[in-house]
Amino acid sequence: MSRSLYAVLLLLSLIWGGSFLFIKVLLLHQVGPWTIVFLRSSFGFVFIALLMLFMRRPFQIKSIPWKSVIPVAMVNMVLPWTLIGFSETRIASSMASVLNATTPIWTMLVGLVFFGAVFHRLQWLGMCLAFIGIIILLGINPVSIISVDPIGFGCMLLATLCYGFGTQLSRRILTNLSMYHATFATLLGAAVGGGIMMAIMEKPDLSIILVPDVFGSLIGLGILGSGVAYILFNYMILRGSAEFASTVTYFVPVSAIVWGFLLLNEYIGWNVLAGLALILGGVFMANQRRIVKLAG
Template sequence: MKLYIALFSLSLIWGLSFVFIKVLIEPAGIFGMVFLRCLLGALVLIPFIWARRRKINFNLPWKHLIIVGIFNAALPWGLIAWSETVINSSSASVINALTPIATGFIGFLLFGKILAKKQWIGIITGFVGILVLMNFEVGALLGSDFIGIGTMILATLCYGFGSQYTKRFVVGVDLFLMTAVTLLIASLSALAGGFMVGDVPAVSEFDWGTIGALIGLGVFGSGIAHVIYYYMMTEGSPEFATTVTYIVPVSAMIWGYVLLNEPITSNLLLGMFIIFAGIYLTNRPAKKVKRSPLISKAS
C-alpha cells in the first residue's frame, strides 16, 4: 500500500513539474534551470540527513552515484527542458510515459534481462503512440526537428539506464543521502555545462512567478520527488518506479490546460492511450537471461 501511495503522490508532483519547466526555460535557461532545481532539491534534504546522521553510513559508492546523478537527473532534465522549447508540457509528459518501456529495453540490452513476446509488442506499441503524436512524420526525428520529440525519447532512455543502474549498483545507501548526493552531482554537471556554453541564469532578474516555479520544481519536483522515486525503486523495482509515468501525463495535461492554456488535441489523447497500452504490455516481471549482462557488477 505504501508503494502505491508513493506512486500517486509522485505523479501529482511530477505532473506539475512539466508546467514549472515550461515557465522557467526562458528566464533561467536550460543549464541554469537544471543547476538551480538540483541545488534546491539537494539543499532541502540536508535537515533530514542531519537528523538521521547517526543512522547513516557515509561510506558511499561515489563512482556509481556520479553515474546515477548524471543519468537520472542532469541529462534527462536538461533534455526535457530542451524539448519544451519546441513542444508543450502536455506533449512532453506523454512522451515521458515511454520511460517504463525504455527501462525494460535497457534492462534487456545492458543488464541481462530478457523480454517476453508481450513486452516486445509493448515496445513496438509505445513507438506507434509516438508516431501518432508526430502525425506519422517520421522524417522529423532524423532532421532539424529532432529537438522536441527526439530529445524527449533520449530523456526516457536516460531514465531507463539510470533506474536499472541504481537497482544493480547502489545498494544499502540511505535514501535521503543518495538523493542529495546525486542531485548535487547533477547540479555541478549542469553548472559546468552552463559555463561552457554561456548559459548562466540571471537570478537577479527573476520575478515572483519565476521564483515560485523554481521553488516548486526544486524543492518538490526534485528533492522530495526524488526521495519518493528512489524509495519506489529500491523497495519495489525499476519497472514499478517508472510506472509513475502512467499517471503523470494526465495530471500534466490538466495543469497545462488550466495554467498555460495548452490545447488537449485528439492526437495527444490517442497517442497517450496507445503509449499506455504499450506500457501495460511492457510492464511484466522480467527474467534473467543465461548470458552475462553487458554492464556487470564488477564494472
Template structure:
C-alpha cells in the same frame, strides 16, 4: 483512502513539474533550470540526511558509479527535458516521459542481459507506435523538424533514465537511498554548472524574481522533489511498489490538464491516442517484473 489521496496528490505535483519548467524557460535557459533544481534538491535532502545520523564509509563508496548514475538520472535528462520544452508543450513532454518504463526494459535487454517475454516485446512495439503518432502531429506555430527534435530530446532523456535505473539496480544495491539521492543531485549540480559555463548561463536573468518565477522555482525544487518523494516512499511502505508505480499513468494526464488550464495549451486528439498506446506498452513491458516480484514475495512469506 489515504493511499489513493497520496497517489492523487503526487500525480498533481509531478504533473505540474512540467508546467513549472515551461514557466521558468521564459526567464532561464535549460541548464540554469537544472542548476536551480539540483541546488534546491540538495538543500532539501542533505539536512534530512544529516538528521538521519547515518554513518557513511567514504572509503568503500563507489564514487564513479554514483557519479555516472547522477549524470544519467538527473543532470543530463533534466537538461534535455527542459530543452525539449523549448519546442514542445508541457503536456507533450509529460506524455513522452511516460515511455521511461519501456526504455528501462530495452536498456536491460541491450546492456544488462535482461530477458524479455513475448508480451514485453509486443508492449515495446505498441509504445513505439504511440511515439510515431506523436511525431505525425501538426503542432501550430511549430515546424516539423522542431517537433521531431523536441521528441528526440525527450526520448534521449527517458533512455538515460532507463539505463541509469538498470545500472543502479546492478551496481548500487548496497548503497542507501540517502547516499544515492544526494550524490545524484550533486552530480547533476556539477554538470549543470559546467554546462552553464558553455551556454553563458552564469548571470542573473531579468525578471528572475517575478512572483510567477519564484513560485515555479519553489514548486519544482521543494514540492517536486521534497514533498513528492515523501509521498512516493509513503505509498511504497504503506502500500506496495506496484501501487506507487501507478503514478506513471496519472502524471501525463495531470500535466495535460495543468497545461490546458494554466497555460492554455491545446493537445491534438491524436496525442491522446498516442498516450493510450504508450500506456498499453508500459503495462505490457512491466508485466514480467510484476510477476517476478509476486513470486519473490511468495517465497519470502513461505
C-alpha cells in the same frame, strides 16, 4: 489499500505532472536548460541535506562511492533534465509528459541490449503498442510530414532513453546506499555537473531567482519534485507495495496535460490523447510479466 495511499498517489502525480509546467514557466522567463538543471538539483540537494540533519542521519561523505555515483547523476539527472528543458522550448509540456511515459519501455530495451534481459511475447507486444503511440504523437500527415517539431520531439525521447540507462545503472551502483544517501549524493553530483555546464554554456544572471514565478517554479521542481515526491513515493512502497507505487506512471502525463491546458492554455489534439492511451496501454502490458535475466 487505504484512502491515505490513494491520496498520496494523487498528490505525487500532481507534483510530478507539474514538473513539466514548472520547466515551461522557467523557460518563458529565459532561464536556460543548463541553469534549470543547476538550480533544480541545488534546491533539491539543500532540501535533502536539511532533512538528513533534522533526522540526525550522518552524511557519510567518505563512504559514498563517488566514482560510481557521479556517472549515475550525469546520466539519470543532468543529461535528461537538460534535454527535457531544451525539448520544451520546442514542444508543449503536455506532449513532453506523454513522451516521458515511455521511460519504462526504454528501461526494458536498455536491459535487453546491454544487461542481458530476455523478453516474453507480452513485453514485445507492449513495446510495439507504445511505439505506435509515439508515431501517432508525431501527427504524420501528407502536407508537413509530421506536425510537431522533430528536434524537440527527438530530444524528449533521448531524455527518456537517458532515464532508461540511469535506472539500470542505479539498480547496480546505488543498491548499497540508503534512499537518503543515494538522493544526497546524486543531487550533489547533478548540481556540480549542471553548474559547470551552466557557467560554460549560459553564464546566467542568477538574480532571476528572486522573480516570484521563477522562485516558485524552482520550489516545485527542486523541493517538491526532487525531495517531497521521493519521500511520498517511498511511503507508497512501504505502506502499500512497489506495484502500487509504480502506477503513478499512468497518472503523471494525465496531470501534466491538465496543468498545461488550465495554466498554459496548451492545445490538446486528438493525437496527444490517442498517443497517451497507446503508450500507457503498452507500458501496462509490458509490465505484466517480469523480465527474466540471464545468468552471469
